[in-house]
Amino acid sequence: METVLSTLSPPLDFKGLSQEEQDSLLGQVEIWRYMTCFTDSVALKTVIELRIADIIDRYGKPLSLSQIVENIEDAPSPDASLLQRVLRVMVRRKIFSAEVSETGETLYGLTRASKWILRDTKMTLSPMLLLENHPIHLNPAHHISEIIREGTKNGTAFFRCHGHEQFEMTGLDPEYNKLFNEGMVCTARVVSKAVITGYRDGFNQIKSLVDVGGGIGGSLSEIVRAYPHINAINFDLPHVVATAPKYDGITHVGGDMFVSIPSADAIYMKWILHDWSDEHCVKILKNCRKAIPEKGGKVIIVDHVLRPDGNELFTDVGIAFDMMLLAHNAGGKERTEENWKWLFKETGFARYNIIKINALPSIIEAFPI
Structure with a gap:
């Protein structure tokens, strides 16, 4: 109860209430809070679409409401009272700061959080937030109870909602495809920076590296730029690598990870396995096992290690991502350490190592011997 009370401001007045009545009231407050928490994401999406953080950043100082409104683009009749x-x-959630000027105006400024929703910068999470809030991406969640009742033999929640699976949908809806690609690129930048910084010793020892499911090679190019001694292969479906740009030190190879994977000292997979069922992951990891040398070879997995009872920085985000995968994928999930351990045992990896980095996923090394 103390934890809940500490989040309520001002504190509730329990005078005259029995313990049972207090518990009932607090329970009611908690459900109201969870019922309406989606509005935070809606508000965040709104300020991203209006580029509010970028407007403030452009001036380099806190701005008044009228100054912000004057700078909103493509706004023929902006309503300041609605904004x-x-x-x-956003101020309540500490996305923006608010201070009263000498003239009595409220001035809105950036915080450590709002710097991550700038759209005119490389290190941003704005595209990912716009993707997560797009109706195509969000609406399948309304079908989760159906797949729990009936299983996924008649399709995932995503399929039941749209009549197509997620990766098919990206080829059918240009707007969704654009949002999806931009979301993947922005998170790749954020995660790749943390991986490169947090895995220096690991990359220094590698001479050849294959990025399985590497898309058009963006993440791999960051690794090779930081470690130019690595000979790298970007491996994905033929139609994906066909559009990949040229990068120094990288060869693009088309293929199917469920059939075979090019040989190298190490295999790299970032946010790949969480999209697939255990059965699919076993096939992928067995192919990885065949592609690396018995001695000195390794698989480098960048994925979340779910700790449901934990209280770490990204614990709640990992649980939320698992709910998204429940709606979008057949068998995809965020895995606990026990889940990872089972996969490695099933696929012939003798040992593994988990390295925490300053990002949502961790680095999971798997070794043949």
Whole structure:
């Protein structure tokens, strides 16, 4: 109860209430909070679409409501009173700061959080947030109870919602495809920076590296730029690598990871296995096992290690991602250490090592011997 009370401001007045009545009231508050928490994401999406953080950043100082409104692009008749209500939510959630000037105006400024929703910068999470809030991406969640009742033999929640699986949908809807690709690129930048920084000793020892499911090679190019001694292969489906740009030190190879994987000292997979069922992951990892040398070979997996009872920085985010995968994929999930351990045992990896980095996923090394 103390934990809940500490989040309520101002504290509830329990005078005259029995313990049972207090518990009932607190339970009611908790359900109301979870019922309405989606509005935070809606408000965040709104300020990203209006580029509010970029407007403030451009001036380099906190701005008044009127100054912000004047700088919103493609706004023939902006309503300042409506924006003020959205900003009130964002200030409450510490996405923006608010201070009163000498003239009595409220000035809105950037915080450590709002710097991550700037759209005119490389290190941003804005595209990912816009993707997660797009109706195509979000609406399948309304079908989760159906697949729990009936299983996924008649399709995933995503399929039941749209009549196509997620990766098919990206080829059918240009807007969704654009959002999806931009979301993947922005998270790749954020995660790749943490991987490169947190895995220096690991990359220094590698001479050849294959990025399985590497898309058009963006993540791999960052690794090779930081470690130019590595001879790298970007491996993905033929139609994907066909559009990949040229990078120094990287060869693009088309193929199917369920059939075979090019040989190298090490295999790299970032946010690949969480999209697939255990059965699919076993096939992929067995092919990885065949592609690396018995001695000195390794598989480098960049994926989340779910700790449901933990209280770490990204614990709640990992649980939320698992819910998204429940709606979008057949068998895809965020895995606990026990889940990873089982996969490695099934696929012939004698040992593994988990390295925490400053990002949502961890680095998981798997070794043949």
